[in-house]
Amino acid sequence: MxxxxxxxxxxxxxxxxxxxxxxxxxxxxxxxxxxxxxxxxxxxxxxxxxxxxxxxxxxxxxxxxxxxxxxxxxxxxxxxxxxxxxxxxxxxxxxxxxxxxxxxxxxxxxxxxxxxxxxxxxxxGNNLREIKTSYSQNLIDRIESKYPYPVIRHHFGLPSLEETFDGIEKIASSKILDIISIGPDQNAQENFFTPEKMNHELDGAGGVPLRSEEDFKKLYQCSRTGNYPLLRCYSGTTEVFKFAKLLKDTINNAWCAVPLCWYNVLDGRGPREVLDSITEGQKLMKWHGERNIPVEVNESHHWSLRDAHDTIGVVMAFLAAYNAKKIGVKHYISQYMFNVPPSMHHKMDLAKMLAKIELIESLEDKNFKVYRQVRAGLASLSADLDVAKGQLAASTYLAMSVKPHIVHVVGFSEADHAANADDVIESCKIVRGVIRSTLHGMADMTQDQEVVYRKNELINEAKVLLNALKELYPESPNSWCDPLVLTDAIKRGIIDAPHLRGNPSAKGTLETRIIDGKCLAYSKKLGRSICENERLSELLDIENTIISA
CATH class of the missing domain: 3.40.50.280 (Cobalamin-binding domain)
Known part of the structure; x- marks a missing residue:
């Protein structure tokens, strides 16, 4: 003292x-x-x-x-x-x-x-005369050294290798964020180890065209300045274990982000079948858990981005965490993407996140610790960049209500162009300004009566679907983390999203509507929104009718 x-x-x-x-x-x-x-x-x-x-x-x-x-x-x-x-x-x-x-x-x-x-x-600092600051190269230590101030993360990856290298050095030198998330192009994610399969007309599509271990190592070296930010990268969509080892050995991957049900034929990001990707995803979580590397299962928002109703978003958030815990992950990064779908009201959006948090954090024990990560929705920012800056600030203010450990900054430029280094720095400054204004004495929106009511409603609705997964698959020893059950539930529409219509690996018949700022399941037959019991009953009645016929 x-x-x-x-x-x-x-x-x-x-x-x-x-x-x-x-x-x-x-x-x-x-x-x-x-x-x-x-x-x-x-x-x-x-x-x-x-x-x-x-x-x-x-x-x-x-x-x-x-x-x-x-x-x-x-x-x-x-x-x-x-x-x-x-x-x-x-x-x-x-x-x-x-x-x-x-x-x-x-x-x-x-x-x-x-x-x-x-x-x-x-x-x-132990020595206040020492002006230099040491920067932890471990995510958990970095979080704990700063909380309640969250660590800041931003995605970065340009179609040019050299521009990406230069940009990482510029961002690191600015000391504006703690984690740079590398975005490789789709060719790298899918065919890094099989370059002969690459379609080089698509080089740089969606990110930086990383083609060798040396490329990854140079990314890391470019970040060794300023506040020495951590690096992390998307998981591969094929050869997932070789890709995981590559990231660990080259950029000291800060944490693994892997979906439970995606990066396959459902979303077109890879050729794997749903069953194979769920099985591999679980094994990949286990691989990282055994090496004490934190894991994020970026699952829930993939359903919400495809207009699944709020109950499915909450259930899949819980199942992602449940699978991670059962498989041996010790440090779990739980991502909460706000503004999805973009037309949701802020109160109802917050209620959905609070429902997810309550269910997920009920899993915590001495061997399983959850860290909250928040972000703005991918499709929520305007192509008018000045408007988008205001939307980014508003989303961050709302998200700070859940006292996050990590703020994943979405660049204000996303609807117009991939963020360059200057965009990243400006976006992080906007978010830092919001955080500075909220840490001491912001209004507690989590106690709003409408928010609390909707949160409790969603928890109850989620339990209906979770219980249904057990009742419909009594032969499974644990249906919540059984790849066969999850695959079949998607095929039957028990877990579904409107955007999956026409996908042979899913049902794709779910109808949803935004009503009073909530994303709800909707029955065309009844002409109104329906609760989860009604949705499942209608779905299974149709299924039984088809079987009888």
Whole structure:
């Protein structure tokens, strides 16, 4: 525990910065004393002698030239009174901070451009005289060193290798995020180990054309600057275990992201059948769990992006986590994609996420820890970039209600073009501005009565579907993580989405509608929305009629 002494010096009456800094200091368990505004250098020196602080924090936010005589006087007094053993830090506007940087007795200078997490990291430092910060290269350590400030992630991958390398270096140097998610092109995901199968007309489609281990290693080397961000990458859609080892060995993959039911013939991302991909996905989770690498099962939003009703979104979020736990994953990254479908109301969207959280985190124990990751919806941002910036900020504000550990920033440019380095930096700055405004005292929307009612309703509806999976497959030892059951449930439409219509591996008959901001199952036969019991009854009645015929 250290003792901090703070003051605004000279005739400066702007104390907000100093007061906020000292509050952060107190939250980290240190003692504080604040002398107030317009404190003379004599009074500051005398208080320093009497109170014997470890750190003295000085604030000044007036004209830059007027701080010079004050700092000259302070420097002389520090030398004369032999107070060099104390850590002196300064906070002010950028022009004033530039003046302060000329005085060697300051060990740290804040100019207002720092984000909250950077300030907290400084306070947490064991040696406050050391300006350099060490950056954890382990996701869990990085999260725990910053929480409640979330770590920031952004996707990046341009059709040009060289532009991607340069962009990663620029992003890392900006210290704006903690995790760069590499987006390889579809050729790399599907045919990295079988390049003879690549259609080179599609090189760069969807991401960066990575073609060798050296390409991955260079990505990592380009990130070794600034705040040394972690790297992670999409999983492969074929040769998944070789691809996983490649990512671990080259970029120290921060965590694995693998779907439970996708990256196959359902979405056209690969040639695998649904049963094969579920089986392989489970084995891939196990592979990472055995190596203590965190796992994200990016499952639920794939259904919601295809207009599945909210109940299926909640159920698949739970089943993804359930499968990860059963297979031995210790650190689980649970992604909550807001604004899907885009026309959902914010209250109902939040309720859906809270239902997912309550079910998923009911699985937590000493061997299974869940970390919340939030993001804006893929299709929710306008092609008008100025509008999209506002939408990104609004989505982030809503998502901060669930106190996330990770914020996955979706670049504001996504509806217009793939984010370049400057877009990534600007998007992260927008999100950081929102986070800074919400960490202390934002309105608790999770307690809104409509939100709570809808959350409970969704939990009850989800339990209907989960119980149905057990009752309809009594021969399975555990239907919730049985690849045969899950594959058959998709084929029969028990788990379904409207966008799967015409897909031979799915039922594709589910109808949904957005009603009062919720995405609900809909019966054309009844001409109204229906609850889960009604949906399953209608579905199974049709199935039984077909079988009888």
């Amino acid at each position: 250290k003792k901090f002494l703070g003051a605004a010096i000279g005739n400066c009456v702007h104390v907000g910065g100093a007061v906020n800094f000292l509050r952060l200091v107190e939250k980290e368990g240190h003692g504080t004393e604040f002398l107030g505004a317009a404190v003379s250098i004599d009074k500051l020196i005398q208080a320093t002698i009497n109170l014997k602080p470890d750190v003295v924090c000085i604030g000044f936010r007036l004209t830059p030239e007027s701080v010079i005589p004050l700092l000259d006087n302070l420097e002389n007094e520090i030398e004369k009174r032999k107070l060099n053993n104390i850590t002196w830090i300064f906070g002010g506007t950028k022009p004033v901070a530039n003046i302060a940087r000329k005085y060697s007795f300051f060990s740290k200078i804040f100019d207002g451009t720092e984000d909250l997490d950077e300030v907290i990291q400084y306070i947490k």
